[in-house]
Amino acid sequence: MANVIELEGVVKRYDSAGAPALGPVTLTVAEGEAVAVTGPSGSGKSTLLNLVAGLDRPSEGRVSVGGLQIDGLGEKALARFRRERIGMVFQFFNLLDDLTVRDNILLPAQLAGSARGKAATRAAELMGVLGIAKHADAYPGRLSGGERQRVAVARALVNRPALLLADEPTGALDTASGHEVRQLLVDLHRSGQTVVLVTHDLVLAEACAERTIQLVDGHVAVDRSRNAEVVR
Amino acid sequence: MSAGWMRRGRSGSGGGRIRLGRVGRRRVQTIVMTLSVLMAVASAVVAGSLMASASAPFDTAFARQHGAQLTAQFDEGRATAEQIAATGRLAGVTASSGPYQVAQIDPPGPDGADLQQTETVVGRATAGGGVDDVTLRSGRWASKPGEIVLSTDANSVGPDTRLGTTLKTSGAAGSPTLTVVGLASSVTDSADGWVVPAEIDALRTAGAATSAQMLYRFSSAATTAEVNADRAAIAAALPKGAMVSAQSYLDVKLAADENTALFVPVMLAFGVLGLLMSVIIIASVVSGAVGAQIRRIGILKSIGLTPGQVVRAYLAQALIPSSVGAVIGVVLGNVLAMPLMGDTAQMYGGSASAVTWWIDLAVPAAALVLVAVAALVPALRAGRLRTVEALAVGRAPRTGRGRWAQRLAARLPLPRAVTLGLAAPFARPVRSAALLAAVVFGTTAATFAIGLTSSASAVTTARHPQGSIPVSVFLGGDGPAPVAAGGSAPAQADPAKVRAAILAQPGTAAAIGQSQGTVSVAGGTGTIRVRLYQGPSSAEAFALISGRWFHGPGEIVVPTHFLTTTGTKVGDTVTLVDQGVQVPVRIVGEDFDPGNAGLTINTDMATLAGAQPGLHPVFYDVVLKPGTEVAAYTSGLRTALQSSGVQVEANETEHVSPVVVAFDAMSVLLTLMLVSVAGLGVLNSVVLDTRERVHDLGVCKAVGMTPGQTVAQVLSSVVGAGLVGAALGVPIGLALHDYIIPVMMRTAGSGTPSQIEDVYGLLELVLLGVGGVAVAVCGAMLPAGWAAKARTATALRTE
Structure with missing residues (x-):
């Protein structure tokens, strides 16, 4: 299977004089794979995710997603990349409070210039699948944490991205809601969606991912799949 | 967000001084606040300075000089000096000065030419007198015959007029010569010059009627109607016809304020606009600062900041950049106001070109008070904000x-x-x-x-309106024709022949003959200027406010002030008196002509033909056909009129x-x-x-x-x-x-x-x-x- 993510010698420094927050890191993620990135606070998990999402640029090295090298792209091309090739789910949902559930989900499609009818159909389909159709006209502030994260997932998937990135998707949820979201991610992976999730939650990592990458002080300490384990 | 922008002073006590640590942290807000105050203060200083300089000269001078509310001249042949002096004791007269004897002089130009400028000289022993305290600008008051103090507004006073120069009183041989010993000014232009009373007889033309001047202040003289009533009371107290003219201070004020009056309402409008805008923006900036820092307020309060300290800190946050803006704004306002005041200095009669000191103090002070008031409301809100609420609101600012x-x-x-x-x-x-x-x-x-x-x-x-007239032809002799080279007065050309020559010139559309004179209005006193036209004068019509331009003799067009002063309206008939001949005329239009205190009327030259049979144009304004080249036309007309002794001039049309x-x-x-x-x-x-x-x-x-x-x-x-x-x-x-x-x-x-x-x-x-x-x-x-x-x-x- 083709690689969806390719990182080669990637280093990220926030302070030019200090130690790198990440790297050097070299790794690949194949299409259809579900990968959990774990590690203690400050280990570089979110930095890694931001680099893959094109939200941040590496200080050194090369980042390719879906065959597109993104580390040298301009802001406009990066925005287009994000809305066409990836979907992101955040710990605190990052929904726009002034938009209804439907409008939140539609936003990436509308920014991409999708036809209104087509986008609406896709949003309705996702709301049905994710069990939030009855909240279509509600505002996020009135939903439970689990429901909000489902809305975030629907928004991430509305443009049918090749890659779903999730940053601590259950970190702000109670146990029951966390379980719901965990099951949702499992289902998505089973349907063929490539997923990279960053989490402290080892149960989530175990349930959702067939491969776990553990970062320690910005370096890959463990890269383990269910079939084989590589310790660096 | 950082809490570092506010820090305790070194004392560190609970009541310790709170100061702004980093105004620069809110750089944009600080800049906006500084610039808003700067612009508001600068524009207010400019506006205030122009307003002050626009409104000050006449009123200030009038109050200082105890200006005459009515300056009247009486025929000494019809009323005795005692009778005239007794009018100063009539009911309603609060102060008077005079009677002073008056003489008319006609000083020739340097080359001896008759300038046609009659000047009024008054015999006064002193500059003071209870009413119209003449202000001596330089030199001294006349103390003996042969000396004169000239008014700075007199026609004969020019840049070359210095103390010690001499002034011939007429072009006639043997006329007295006076030495200028002082320059002075009267706020109501009561005279063109002053001499000792003993000098007057020598200056008067033998056989001519003699007159005396009396100056009055009244208990009621705020309006034209009140001054007219006062004037009528004085005229009624004397034999009929004794009062030959009377000038209201309101007319002089109107002429003095003609230009400055344009500025005051505009300055007020701009000032109010600027002030309102600054208040709104400053209030918005400070409110915004509070709104944006609610969470910070919560944090600071959670570590022990008192409400009073929060209020003081927010006030300081607004007042520090505003003070900087106010200081720079005053400097900028002064820099900008100077040239504008310089431009207008001439029309203000040479008023001071420096910004009035109190404006430099009052404007920034008022601006800072406004800033403080605008900042106080949000600052108090910040001070009252509960700590828990501030922290919660700071985290979830959405209101829905x-x-x-x-x-x-x-x-x-x-x-x-x-x-x-x-x-x-x-x-x-x-x-x-x-x-x-x-x-x-x-x-x-x-x-x-x-x-x-x-x-x-x-x-x-x-x-x-004559600015659109491209060519004028001056006939010489009387009127405003330039003096011919060599200094001798040019001979009068035949107007009819000149007009015929103009009309025969290719490119001529019309020739409008003009002359000027003075007439009086029956029932009133004093004279008014009259513009007399011959030919299709509508091309020179002033903008009309109501009615129409005159179509022929017997019709006049008058400015608004004429209607106000005479209590008439368009459609009324008034009687003009010229050379003792009464000429009834109908007012057919009200025009926009505030010059000459709004007292110049326009009519056909034939209107006064009965009174002045020999009346003729002294110059022609020429209207050209479209496409006619002015320089070539002027040159051709000069050649055609070469032998007539007239002057053909191209006018500056872009005035x-x-x-x-x-x-x-x-x-x-x-x-x-x-x-x-x-x-x-x-x-x-x-x-x-x-x-x-x-x-x-x-x-x-x-x-x-x-x-x-x-x-x-x-x-x-x-x-x-x-x-x-x-x-x-x-x-x-x-x-x-x-x-x-x-x-x-x-x-x-x-x-x-x-x-x-x-x-x-x-x-x-x-x-x-x-x-x-x-x-x-x-x-x-x-x-x-x-x-x-x-x-x-x-x-x-x-x-």
Whole structure:
């Protein structure tokens, strides 16, 4: 299977004089794979995710997603990349409070210039699948944490991205809601969606991912799949 | 966010001094506040200085000199000196001075030519006298015969007039020569010169009627009607016909205020606009600062800051940059006011060109008081904010306002980034109202100023209709013809032959003969100027306020002040008295001609033919056919009239009054300042809004919003305010213009012709509307750029 993510010698420094927050890191993620990135606070998990999402640029090295090298792209091309090739789910949902559930989900499609009818159909389909159709006209502030994260997932998937990135998707949820979201991610992976999730939650990592990458002080300490384990 | 901007003083005690640690941390707000105050103070200093210099000279001088409210001349052949002096004791007269004997002199020019300038000389022993205390500018008062003190306003006083120079009293042989020993001024122009009383007899022409001057102040003389009543009471106390003329101080004031009156209402309008705008923007900035720092307030209070300390800190946060702005604004205002005052110094009669000291103190003080008041309300709100509430609100600032707008906007067939922006202002209605107010004020100021400059140009055209006359032909002899080379007075050419030659010249459309004279109006006293026309004079018509231009003899066109003074209206008949002959005439039009204190009438030359059978034009104004080249025409006409001894002159058709130049400069300057403040107001609102929404912008960027879409979102958030602001500002500016212009004209003693009031074209109004949107968009451009450049990952981490 083709690689969806390719990182080669990637280093990220926030302070030019200090130690790198990440790297050097070299790794690949194949299409259809579900990968959990774990590690203690400050280990570089979110930095890694931001680099893959094109939200941040590496200080050194090369980042390719879906065959597109993104580390040298301009802001406009990066925005287009994000809305066409990836979907992101955040710990605190990052929904726009002034938009209804439907409008939140539609936003990436509308920014991409999708036809209104087509986008609406896709949003309705996702709301049905994710069990939030009855909240279509509600505002996020009135939903439970689990429901909000489902809305975030629907928004991430509305443009049918090749890659779903999730940053601590259950970190702000109670146990029951966390379980719901965990099951949702499992289902998505089973349907063929490539997923990279960053989490402290080892149960989530175990349930959702067939491969776990553990970062320690910005370096890959463990890269383990269910079939084989590589310790660096 | 950091709590480092406020730190305890070194004492560190609970009541310790709180100071701003880093004003620069809120750089944009600090800059906006500094610039807003700077612009407001600078424009207020400019406006205040011009207002002070515009209104001061006459009133101040009149009060200081105990100016005469009525200056009357009496025929000494009809009333004795005792009878005249007794009028000073009539009921209603509070003070009087005189009688002083009067003589008329006719000083020749340096080359001996008759200048046709009769000057009034009064015999007064001293400069004072209870009424009309003449102010000595230089030299001393006349102490013996042969000495004269000249008025600085006298026609014979020029740049070469110095103390010790001599003045011949007429061109006749043996006429007395006077030595100038002083220069003085009378606020009501009571005389052109003063001599000792014993000198008067020597200056009088033998056999001519003699007159005496009396100066009065009254208990009631605030209006023309009151002065007229006072005048009538004095005339009635003396034998019939004894009062030969009387001049009201209101007429002199009107002439003195003619130009300055244009400025005062405009300055007031700009001043009020600037003041309101500054208050709104400063209140908006400080409120925004509180709103943006609620969480910080919570943190500071949680570590022990008292409400009083919070209030003081916020007041200081507003007052420190405002003080800097006020100081720079005063300096800038002085720098800008100087040249404007210099431009207008001439029309203010040489008033001081320095900014009045109290304006330099009062304006910044008032601005800082306004800042403090504007800052106090949000500062008190910050002080009262409960710690827990502040921390909670700081974390979740959404109020849920304006969601209906988002729902509605989402349905619009526009790009999503644009609809997100269009709905954004409804989430913060108060801030959006401040933004809207800034655009409204900016658009109002621009609309008002453009109308003013157009009206000022229209005033010039209306007051100088002959400016469109390309060629004039002077016949020589009487009238304003230039003296021929060599100094001898040119011989009078035959007007009929000159007119025939002009009409025969190819390119001539019309020749309008003109002369001037003075007449009196039966039932009134004093004389008024009359312009006499021969031929199709409508080409020289002043702008008409009502009625029409005269069609022939027996009809006159008069300015507004004539109607007010005589209590007449268009359609009435009045009787002119010329050379003792009574000529009934009908008033057919009211024209815009505030010059000569609004007392110049226009009529056909034939109107006075009965009184002056030999009356003829002293010059011709020539109207050319379209396409005629002026230089070639002038040259050809000179050749044709070479033997007539006339002078053919091409006129300067592009007459630009220095008053209009100063007026335009001032309007443009104040408008630029107000529009800049409006732009800063928009900038501030958008910066605050963008800062608050930075997380949402980060989310949008994370899900694929491009930098261009981010800019579109931010800009479209102000387009609505720009459109509404323009839709309100343009008509408000228009209404303000339509209110102020008639006020200006009334102050100048005139009605308002339509061409001065109706100056806006449709295209102009549309462009002004677009300008309102442009102000909003320009103000939002900078924060839109910042939002587009903001790093998505950083924005997402921002709470």
